[in-house]
Each structure stands twice: as structure tokens, then as C-alpha cells.
Amino acid sequence: xxxxxxxxxxxxxxxxxxxxxxxxxxxxxxxxxxxxxxxxxxxxxxxxxxxxxxxxxxxxxxxxxxxxxxxxxxxxxxxxxxxxxxxxxxxxxxxxxxxxxxxxxxxxxxxxxxxxxxxxxxxx
Numbered sequence: 001x002x003x004x005x006x007x008x009x010x011x012x013x014x015x016x017x018x019x020x021x022x023x024x025x026x027x028x029x030x031x032x033x034x035x036x037x038x039x040x041x042x043x044x045x046x047x048x049x050x051x052x053x054x055x056x057x058x059x060x061x062x063x064x065x066x067x068x069x070x071x072x073x074x075x076x077x078x079x080x081x082x083x084x085x086x087x088x089x090x091x092x093x094x095x096x097x098x099x100x101x102x103x104x105x106x107x108x109x110x111x112x113x114x115x116x117x118x119x120x121x122x123x124x
Contacts, residue, residue, distance in 0.1 A: 009118030
């Protein structure tokens with residue numbers, strides 16, 4: 001069983017940076033394409049970024065492209081999300097997820113394992 005745990009969230013001023021981490025306390029995640037989503041209360045979960053199992057391919061939402069970088073260290077069973085130039089609208093709960101496969105990386109339905117989320121709050 002893959003059990004994902006996110007960490008690294010917190011309060012940061014606009015323009016600042018945070019680095020989120022996601023690890024599995026259960027089975028290895030090295031074979032899973034992984035993604036980050038975020039959710040604001042009252043809204044649907046929103047795709048943020050995706051990384052292939054090897055780590056050579058990445059995809060990003062337009063809203064974060066150029067500011068966020070997703071990476072993975074399979075030896076450490078970890079996926080990270082480096083967030084720079086944070087904006088007020090980046091405030092959300094951030095979730096990591098492991099993909100069940102398939103070509104649809106932007107939809108929640110493609111992901112079979114989810115973490116509990118970590119809160120990111122960007123202040124002015």
C-alpha cells in the first residue's frame with residue numbers, strides 16, 4: 001500500500017519560496033508517475049504539476065509554469081515541489097498523488113493514491 005505524506009507547507013510572504021515534499025511510508029513510489037494538486041475551500045482540486053516515473057518529463061499548469069518545479073528522488077522515495085515567486089492566489093492545500101497510469105495527467109481520476117495535504121498560505 002502506498003501511503004503518501006506531504007510536508008513543507010506553511011506561511012510565506014508574497015514573492016517568497018517554499019519547498020514541499022511528498023514521501024511514501026509504505027511501498028516505493030519509484031514506478032509511479034506523480035503529481036501535485038491544490039485545493040481552495042469551495043473549489044475543485046486543481047492540477048499543479050506532474051512528473052514521470054523516471055523524472056525526465058514534467059508538465060505544469062499554466063498558472064505555475066516558470067515559478068514551480070517538480071522533481072523526484074527515487075532513491076529517497078520522495079517527490080518535491082519547489083515553489084518560487086509565490087502569489088496570494090497560490091494559497092491552498094497542496095496534495096501529492098500517485099498515478100494509476102494512462103495518458104490523462106491533468107485529472108484527479110487518473111490518480112489512485114493521495115496524501116492528506118499540506119497547507120500553503122501566502123500573505124501580502
